[in-house]
Amino acid sequence: MIDSLLITFLKALLLVLVLLGAFAYMTLIERRLLGRMQHRFGPNRVGPFGLLQPIADAIKSVFKEDIVVSAADKFVYFLAPFISITFALSAFGAIPAGPAGSFFGFNPWIVDLDIGLLYVFAATSMGVYGVFLAGWASNSKYSLLGSLRSSAQMISYEMGLGLSVLGLIMITGTLNLREIVDYQSGAYLLILLQPVAFVTFLISAIAEVNRTPFDLPEAEQEIVAGYLTEYSSIKWALFQMAEYVNMMTGAAFISTLFLGGWRGPRFLDAVVPGISEWPFIWLILKMAIFMFLFIWLRATLPRLRYDQLMRFGWIWLFELAMLSAIVTGAVIAFVL
Amino acid sequence: MLTFVVLSVLMIVGAVGVITLKQPVHAALSLVATLLTLAVTYVTLQAHFLAAIQVIVYAGAIMVLFLFVIMLLNIQGDQPQPHFRWMQIVAYLTALLAAGAIAATAFLSPRELPNAELMSEALAGGGAAAIGEALFNDFVLAFQLVGVLLLTGIIGAVSLVQRKATQTAKDERELSGV
Amino acid sequence: MDYALELSGALYIALFALIGIAIVFVTLGMSRMIAPHNITPGKLAIYECGEIPSRGTDVQFNVNYYLFAIMFVIFDVEVAFFFPWAVAFDALGIYGVVAVALFLLLLLDGLIYAWTKGVLKWVY
Numbered sequence: 001m002i003d004s005l006l007i008t009f010l011k012a013l014l015l016v017l018v019l020l021g022a023f024a025y026m027t028l029i030e031r032r033l034l035g036r037m038q039h040r041f042g043p044n045r046v047g048p049f050g051l052l053q054p055i056a057d058a059i060k061s062v063f064k065e066d067i068v069v070s071a072a073d074k075f076v077y078f079l080a081p082f083i084s085i086t087f088a089l090s091a092f093g094a095i096p097a098g099p100a101g102s103f104f105g106f107n108p109w110i111v112d113l114d115i116g117l118l119y120v121f122a123a124t125s126m127g128v129y130g131v132f133l134a135g136w137a138s139n140s141k142y143s144l145l146g147s148l149r150s151s152a153q154m155i156s157y158e159m160g161l162g163l164s165v166l167g168l169i170m171i172t173g174t175l176n177l178r179e180i181v182d183y184q185s186g187a188y189l190l191i192l193l194q195p196v197a198f199v200t201f202l203i204s205a206i207a208e209v210n211r212t213p214f215d216l217p218e219a220e221q222e223i224v225a226g227y228l229t230e231y232s233s234i235k236w237a238l239f240q241m242a243e244y245v246n247m248m249t250g251a252a253f254i255s256t257l258f259l260g261g262w263r264g265p266r267f268l269d270a271v272v273p274g275i276s277e278w279p280f281i282w283l284i285l286k287m288a289i290f291m292f293l294f295i296w297l298r299a300t301l302p303r304l305r306y307d308q309l310m311r312f313g314w315i316w317l318f319e320l321a322m323l324s325a326i327v328t329g330a331v332i333a334f335v336l
Numbered sequence: 337m338l339t340f341v342v343l344s345v346l347m348i349v350g351a352v353g354v355i356t357l358k359q360p361v362h363a364a365l366s367l368v369a370t371l372l373t374l375a376v377t378y379v380t381l382q383a384h385f386l387a388a389i390q391v392i393v394y395a396g397a398i399m400v401l402f403l404f405v406i407m408l409l410n411i412q413g414d415q416p417q418p419h420f421r422w423m424q425i426v427a428y429l430t431a432l433l434a435a436g437a438i439a440a441t442a443f444l445s446p447r448e449l450p451n452a453e454l455m456s457e458a459l460a461g462g463g464a465a466a467i468g469e470a471l472f473n474d475f476v477l478a479f480q481l482v483g484v485l486l487l488t489g490i491i492g493a494v495s496l497v498q499r500k501a502t503q504t505a506k507d508e509r510e511l512s513g514v
Numbered sequence: 515m516d517y518a519l520e521l522s523g524a525l526y527i528a529l530f531a532l533i534g535i536a537i538v539f540v541t542l543g544m545s546r547m548i549a550p551h552n553i554t555p556g557k558l559a560i561y562e563c564g565e566i567p568s569r570g571t572d573v574q575f576n577v578n579y580y581l582f583a584i585m586f587v588i589f590d591v592e593v594a595f596f597f598p599w600a601v602a603f604d605a606l607g608i609y610g611v612v613a614v615a616l617f618l619l620l621l622l623d624g625l626i627y628a629w630t631k632g633v634l635k636w637v638y
């Protein structure tokens with residue numbers, strides 16, 4: 001039932017490489033889609049449809065000089081990208097991508113934890129250190145301002161995430177992501193039972209991964225590039241990587257919690273028997289929907305002002321999420 | 337046993353780092369490392385839920401607060417603090433007392449845990465459900481008291497900030513000549 | 515047997531984290547080998563729109579950061595208490611709902627207090 005250490009090592013390595021490849025091509029897809037939405041082409045010169053652009057970008061970042069500013073705290077400056085990448089990658093490991101034993105006879109997940117949901121929260125909550133330390137270690141005013149803003153934003157919206165899942169846990173009675181997916185195949189999708197929580201969770205997740213309209217760290221008119229101001233070449237690329245991996249984790253996490261995870265719609269079984277149980281494709285499809293949504297939002301919405309962002313989170317979003325949890329609890333306890 | 341020894345050594349190294357590192361942010365990071373090691377220790381004891389909460393609350397929230405406070409107070413690493421010389425003595429005494437208390441507890445407590453089997457049974461599955469049932473059946477008064485404590489925390493923080501806010505407003509009024 | 519299973523879960527996470535660290539080391543090493551290294555004082559200065567950097571970063575920050583951090587800690591602890599309640603929801607039933615409602619009422623009090631004092635608005 002549990003795979004051996006070697007198999008897990010290979011699976012983890014594969015997952016990391018897949019995530020890195022997905023990161024590279026997500027940057028291309030994002031630029032192409034943004035181009036399309038803004039009535040221009042986007043990168044289309046390097047290879048057919050610009051397909052070699054990510055490779056060119058990667059080569060470029062490796063060939064750039066890596067500058068460590070003299071004012072920086074060298075050790076912490078070096079440590080920050082490690083923290084960002086490691087916790088971004090490890091958060092993904094608990095998300096199941098298919099039924100047990102469906103990956104060449106092995107389980108399509110790295111770890112199956114009874115507290116899988118909290119594990120993902122814990123890993124993402126550590127991501128704030130990467131952002132904070134990057135800005136602090138640079139010892140530059142823009143970096144420090146950017147990192148304080150981003151970390152205050154991230155911790156604030158982390159609460160939104162936590163409050164939004166309470167109703168869901170009451171309904172399913174478990175913190176195990178695999179069991180949450182199974183519950184949804186037996187009953188309703190949780191997006192139908194918890195629509196308000198879904199919305200608050202989605203908004204919090206967008207803020208948590210610093211995407212538009214919450215991309216304050218990248219408010220270049222005010223704070224240059226925020227906590228990334230003093231990072232160059234490959235270290236900068238590593239932070240970008242962490243950001244995109246976080247986006248993908250967010251997309252996979254929402255899909256797992258609210259949209260039935262790796263399972264496909266049941267009615268398709270009538271056409272192709274067993275198609276709803278196929279591993280990987282449904283999760284990837286659902287993730288793609290959310291990734292597209294993230295990019296679409298970036299092309300559509302203007303950036304919030306910082307005080308608007310904090311006010312929106314603390315006064316509206318959290319109260320709404322809390323209300324949703326209370327109503328869920330009351331309905332289950334008193335009505336059902 | 338070996339894992340426990342390794343983790344304990346790491347934890348002690350982290351804890352020593354907290355009090356010896358001059359730069360406050362470095363010390364805070366050392367404390368984060370200590371707390372994370374403690375979480376790993378919980379995992380080896382099968383208390384997965386506790387480990388996750390340890391990371392989320394201590395490492396993910398309280399330490400971020402510490403870092404913000406360091407930023408707010410703008411403490412410089414190498415400044416001597418002559419005003420607090422007497423406090424050092426008090427601090428050493430308190431540390432000695434605390435160490436003595438911990439040692440006494442460790443030596444006086446029973447070697448064998450009571451109901452060890454019952455406990456490991458309850459912890460199966462990460463322990464969230466078991467903790468929930470214990471918390472709301474046996475310790476519900478303590479739970480409500482924690483609520484009061486947290487409320488006090490909010491009020492304290494707000495009143496601390498509030499005083500500064502009214503002062504700023506007054507300053508602004510004076511500046512604008514109203 | 516069971517203990518070994520539980521521990522292996524933690525081991526897998528450690529393994530995963532190690533791979534993440536290794537990836538960073540590999541890319542950094544690659545960059546160090548390939549990238550040019552030609553340092554001038556201008557490059558090592560921190561960015562301040564092309565001006566010579568004035569003062570350090572030892573400026574005091576808005577007290578709001580502290581306030582929101584402490585509010586976050588308080589509500590994070592609150593949510594941490596709610597997780598075991600939500601998991602054991604069925605076993606606790608109406609009694610649990612009442613206990614949590616009381617607890618929540620206390621904290622909502624605090625939130626409303628902070629709200630009416632205007633400190634949740636970030637700017638006054």
